[in-house]
Amino acid sequence: MTGAELPFEVGAVRRWLSAEGLGDGPVRFRRIGDGHSNLTYAVAVGGRTVVLRRPPPPPIPKGAHDMRREARILQALADTAVPVPRVLAVAEAGEVMDVPCYVMEHLDGVVATETLPAALDSAEGRGAVAHAFIDVLAALHTVDWRRRGLADLGRPDGFLERQLDRLPRLIADQDGTLAAPFDELRDALRGCLPMSGEPALLHGDFRFGNVMLSPDRPARLIGVLDWELAGIGDPLADLAYTLATYAVPAEPPHALTMMSAVTRGEGFPGREALAARYGAVTGRELSRLSWYQALQLFKLAILFEYNRRKTATGHGDSYYADPALVDGLLVACRRALREDAAQPTTSSQR
Template identity: 40%
Template sequence: MSGLQTTADGTEVVSTGSEAAALERPPLLVLDAVTGFLDAHGLGSGDLAWERIGDGQSNITYRIIRGGESFVLRRGPRPPLPRSTHDMVREARVQQLLGAEGIPVPQILAVCSDETLLGVPFYVMSYLDGHVITGSAPEHLDTPEQRGDISRAVVETLARLHSVDVTGPELSRLGRAEGYLERQVRRFAGLWEANTLRDVPLVEQVAQELGASVPASQRASVVHGDYRLGNLMFGRQQPATVTGILDWEMATLGDPLADLGYLAATYSEPGAESTVMDLTSVTKQPGYWSRDQLVAGYADRTGLDVSALPWYQALALWKSAIFCEAIYTRYLKGERPGDTFGPTLEEGVPLLLESAAETLRRS
């Protein structure tokens, strides 16, 4: 695994800064820079081995193996980066704060705000040994009973996250919960204009309908922003246990039902219409909870009124369409060579918007 790796989009990893400087497009890892950073923080010793892990379309994650120890390095994509996105320093801080509250997150080991090392800030965290479940489950969790336990763990972990007291001096600075939903609609409507090369009228139509029917938030909580099965690490034991919540890029304070709406909108079940955000194909198998069971289980554990959830699901689908459009535009501009996801978004984004409009009508 160690050494130089070339991929379809050019050279991703190089050994030295001089090699990086000679490239037309900057690499994602410079091994001598990473080695020096790890040395400075007492993390492992000797040569590096590495592999890219995860399925994220935004930030990039590597497993780093050094002297028999494993770490995880997480960084943003190649610049230029949109303003206020891919904030690795903030993402690391969120996990430090939530870890202190007993939420299962990786341990943050070192944070680098110096962009001269890799071109962007990054951080190093502990490596969690377990399973991320998307298309299949590990054998020890792949029975109807254990599948039900996986669904239960997903709901219980979300309810636990949303129970964290956010009034303290540190967590309260993560965001402004008041007006969160209205700001989401305004912000993402603007992001569409900044990240598209085509005219899709349904974006504005859904935005207007969302803005005209914003539900009243019942409480303030930490909102993960991308809470789904594929962002959870499960342990190797029975019953199914979440040992880590991953990918905190979009975390803030806001309405907890935004997370539940996103979970339900991206959760697969038999007979449901598929979209490019159909992110948990494994949950179509017998034993996994249905969307309605997820929602009811969450309501039982939190006491929140979930009757307006279709609005939150529509918001999630609409926001996902806007995120995906940004990916599609980067693909069209040649900034994602070798990408197989980008081409699917020509039709995938309009279909997401149609699904959002249909879901909103149910609210």
């Protein structure tokens, strides 16, 4: 990429990398990822490659895309059972570019969303990949986040209530009115709110597009990426997001399952099997998991609708312009709510 195509000054990045002992000489940049959120670049300098992360171009919503926070979480997880890239340098706004940014190590692995590496692309290999994937999520939810210095990362009390209160404001009218069908789904979710268990450190976007696999056997994750939505809260919300965005053959795809179509292949276990494996490791009560999946699909529908409206005014990412993306998420949300309603209930569950 040329300097004219980059949202920062190349010379400032080159000087920063040199000062941090990460390489001298000319730098070359290559975009990584789909570009719908934070911007990620592979940076070749001085015979090595590092990875640069920065927020998207402005306007940036308040509290979003916090690179300092993301780097801090990676540093806190550096020697745990959760594989993360090593943070090499962090810069405040104004030091290198007009926004905070950081550099991390470059991992030699594969982000598998459509196909698996040849060594793992068999029925047995696919099952092993899925197990490694869900095991890392379970490991994350057993991290002692207080001892890791992350106690101020969020407020676990009232976590689910805030999810249903704050996010819908993105698409509400000035008087707070939420249009149908979003108002109906919010009220349905509020009407059967489960009780949260012990809080955990959450990733917030744990799916195949945000993890890196080793290309060789045995199946294992070598890095969990994109921690911008991490926080402290109900871990079943994290698990539910992972399952709701995990593609299965029997369902029509929606916007997020289309991003991880690889899991539709023979040998990948279904959602129930993954949930059971997670439950066996963590001991979590999973009877209301369908409700949590409905919550996450509702939230995704709001975010996609918010971005769709931005494109309608001539702003935002054209990826979100198709209203069918929102419709597919709403359909999946209703399906999950029906599944939750069909579950046997007790007074402690509802």
